[in-house]
Amino acid sequence: MKTYFRLLSFAKPIEKFAIPYIITTLLAVLFGVLNLTLLSPLFGVMMSDEKTKQTSITKTAASNFDITGKFQEFVNHSMTANGPEKTLTYMCLVIVVSVLLSNIFKYFSQRTMEDLRVHTLLNLRKTVFNNVMNLHVGYFNNERKGDIIAKVSSDVQVVQFTVTNTLQVVFKEPLTLIFYIVALLSISVKLTLFSLMVIPVSAFIISKIVKRLKQQAKESHESFAKMIGFLDEALGAVKIIKAFNATERIKDKFHAENVFYSNLNRKMVRRQQLGSPVSEFLGVLMVTFIVWYGASLIMNKASDALTVGQFIAYIAIFSQVMRPAKALTDAFSGIHSGIAAGERVLDLIDTKPEMINKIGAEPLQTFNNALVFDNVSFSYGSKEVLKGINLTIQKGKTVALVGPSGGGKSTMMDLIPRFHDPLSGTIKIDGHDYRDLTIESIREQMGTVNQESLLFNDTIFNNIAFAKPEASEEEVIAAAKIANAHEFILHTESGYQTFVGDRGNRLSGGQKQRICIARAVLANPPIMLLDEATSALDTESEKLVQEALNNLMKNRTSIVIAHRLSTIQHADMIVVIDKGQVRETGSHQELMSNTSGLYKRLIDMQAFTD
Incomplete structure (x- = not known):
């Protein structure tokens, strides 16, 4: 985490981007969750045979902590005063406005994060290049030029994307997850507490899957640096290579490194991609159980059964719970590559030039003697x-x-x-x-x-x-x-x-x-x-x-x-x-x-x- 927070320091002044990002993300998530919670009263209006039951259950829910309780009261009043057709029209308009606002705030949230990403990349690449140019001449005699090029170009790119992407996920996805869980609890506390057991199980399995990613990521960055260095040498010495008929030998040498790099990346991607289907399978498994359990209660007309509208809304919301959980999983998998690249970049930044002016050094004005x-x-x-x-x-x-x-x-x-x-x-x-x-x-x-x-x-x-x-x-x-x-x-x-x-x-x-x-x-x-x-x-x-x-x-x-x-x-x-x-x-x-x-x-x- 020390490396991550140090890399994050290149995003300063981060508050310039963080404050608008937090506000827009909060509003985007709020309206995004609201879109799904409005499904329950919408289906209640559409199903005339559920009207009486829907009203009674809604009153009970609203008295607890249903986030759509106030809206349901408006729906009930409109149903009585205007009838179901006009009420349905009003509800559709409300949902359209809610979706529009959700997407507007989502756009500004992503735009702010992109500004932060560009700002971080600018500062990081500037710092790396400035330090490279300040290093003493002897440093370049001992280092591969390709390794330096890779650090300044690709490694910096990986770092800034990982840092800002993780920052985005760490705030947005847990916030989304909390809002969804609140919405689920407002519909059914017992069903929600039982269904959320999938999250810690999924997190444990995924942590085991991505355990070796950091070491593989480090090897991958080093292999890529070798390829860049080899490419630079080959282009600079192309006449010598052709003069000694070494073209095929050089191609074979490059290909061997390329194969090693590709195989390493394949292994990394396989590990990263394994986390997504695992979490998705567990989520679908839980949704299936909820459908079976909830539907059986409705069909048996149990006393604690949900209405059809509430049940559909619950399934819709729970199906979205795995999306932020999956995003957190992907971020957790990808951060290893960013940290490995970050350590290489910071190593270059931390290299001190041997030739520096001592304190109190004076300028030489002319040469006279x-x-x-x-x-x-x-x-x-x-x-x-x-x-x-x-x-x-x-x-x-x-x-x-x-x-x-x-x-x-x-x-x-x-x-x-x-x-x-x-x-x-x-x-x-x-x-x-x-x-x-x-x-x-x-x-x-x-x-x-x-x-x-x-x-x-x-x-x-x-x-x-x-x-x-x-x-x-x-x-x-x-x-x-x-x-x-x-x-x-x-x-x-x-x-x-x-x-x-x-x-x-x-x-x-x-x-x-x-x-x-x-x-x-x-x-x-x-x-x-x-x-x-x-x-x-x-x-x-x-x-x-x-x-x-x-x-x-x-x-x-x-x-x-x-x-x-x-x-x-x-x-x-x-x-x-x-x-x-x-x-x-x-x-x-x-x-x-x-x-x-x-x-x-x-x-x-x-x-x-x-």
Whole structure:
């Protein structure tokens, strides 16, 4: 229940919806029950041979707690004054008005609950997505993207439906049940007390049926998340799958998970659906007994027998008693799936970002002097990646990070915009410890161009303007010209308003990279981070992109990871990193003069390969 009430907190301010819902539901249920209780006097009017008996019994009932007693007095008076035909007309009009009011209030009740459902979904999905976007970059390296997508989409949908549906059932159905029971008691106390024994028996049997639903629901949500993740991977790697003729293997793998998910859902649905026929069978069994018992009393003209009209009304009302009882059963069965999904969603909401601004953190206004690594070490879990890095990057200089794969270059690059914090040591900018500054202000001083050209499924204009949404068309075009992108953009079908497709798949690798460079140019940061920005390009594209990068790096502090060492020979300082440590530093000429150095060996190896 703790999980349920916490999920319910996302419906706040719940009183905005609860008060009108309670009022409209109360009136809808009241008129709905009244519709059935009016059957007794209606049939009394229709059966002229029952007229005298009906009147005498009604007087007795009205003196107790018959909710239609006052109306029956009106019927009796009308029968005497106007006759049965006019009385029948009046009664039909009253029933029509009662049914109309019942349905009007029912509509507003459902409308209010739908508003609550949408409101809850909006708050819940917003909270989940906001928390996901606030999480540190390292979190996404350890989690399956499909699992996160499933939680934000389908799990949230299950939660909001279950929570609001249960809230609706918990108020409306017991209220309906109480009104029906009061109506039944007003007709026959003895028969009602006996017949209601079916409800606790039905509840006990159903509780046994749905006992394992929560565990199965949890497994079902996890299996669905695996399928979403697998689908995302398959769509992202469709070229590789086809290139290695792995299409059938991938289809079989997806099908296996799909079969497991489907079978699990089948078992859950079977358990859930079993509750309905059980409760319905017990209800019909009791109705059958009531028909037999009540009819025998009427036929034998017993002293405590009901009139035919009362008996028909009693059967009609009792047949409706099982409807709210059945709704409660279904809600009890379905809540397990909602709670299981809710626990997964709350687990994501409760995940705290490791990178947060400390209390009193100050914004970094400008970058004036130097960026310093002071004895910095870092590890992923138990794997140490950086060991005691000491490095000073002066403003306006170009610093290249080179070395064998897995040496720690990309990790150093991730530490600079503070995607991670060092395990030990400090990173300082203009003498300020990173931890004393706000994360946002640090990143405002930096622009990034990665090896993988990351574009959004939007127009070229909006992709360039992503770093500066308020940028004018002139500013975007100027940035594109610096990035050598303006010419090819003009030749696309809609110019700057051309959509680039999913992850930019409608553009070539070189075109995507130049769009990314234009985005960085428009941001105009004092520090540029370039992570192997040309390594995946052909020779012609590399030339255009390298020229764009040279334009980008002018008058800026640049930190470059280079795969092709020929592109960083003019760097002010080259830092050779191997096995998490700085092995050599210096200019190209200085490092080449050390014939036994790692940099010289790397250059020779690349030259030999070329």
